[in-house]
Every structure is written in structure tokens, then in C-alpha cells.
Amino acid sequence: MEMINALGRRKSAVARIFVTEGTGKITINKRDITEYFPSSILQFVVKQPLQLLDVAEKYDIKANINGGGYTGQSQALRLAIARALVKINADDKAALRKEGFMTRDPRAVERKKPGQPKARRRFQFSKR
Secondary structure (H helix, E strand, O other): OOOEEEEEEEOOEEEEEEEEEOOOOEEEOOEEHHHHOOOHHHHHHHHHHHHHOOOOOOEEEEEEEEOOOHHHHHHHHHHHHHHHHHHHOHHHHHHHHHHOOOOOOOOOOOOOOOOOOOOOOOOOOOOO
């Protein structure tokens, strides 16, 4: 198997990954996953597509992530991993889609409107 690359996005986070056959090592921005995402919940989110298909120990993943916060980055990485797994084996797409890993979450921050302190918050109304 040659190197497979994929892209995942969430909010303003972008994850570019390269998947090769290996032992299950995940490297993010030249650091180990346990170092980059100290939270076990975020590590779990990243590994969800691999665990669903029971291939966690089969592939090595190198990822470059920039933009966004920790949660957005972990979810962008999850989408990229799911897309790469589909490139490797197209039969897995139905299982990944059923769990919701193939859909990009379109929610993003709403812009601030002029004359208001935030996107929807308005200044206190004063009748007199």
C-alpha cells in the first residue's frame, strides 16, 4: 500500500493526514497523539473511525493540523481519517456514514452584526 492522503475540516481547523501501513502510531505536528491531545476524550474522538473498523493497529498516521481549538482539531482529524479509510477500502463507507464520521459538521461561528455587542446579543433596551 502506498501513502494515502486526506483532508478534514471543522470550524476553522484543517487537518491534512498521510496514512501508511504500520503499527498504529499517530503523529500530529511531529508530536505523539498523547502529547498533542492530553485529554483522553479527544484521543478517543480521533481514534473512533479506526476502532469502528478494527484497524487501529494496522495503519500509521501522520497529521498536520492548523487553526481552530482542540475540539475542532480533533473532529477535523476524525473526518480526515474516515475519508482516508474510505480511499483505502470503499466498502467501509456505509459503516462510517452510519456513525456520522463521513459528514463535515457545517456549523461555524456566526458573524458579529454592526450596532450589537455580539452576533445576536443586543444592547439593553431603554424605554425612557
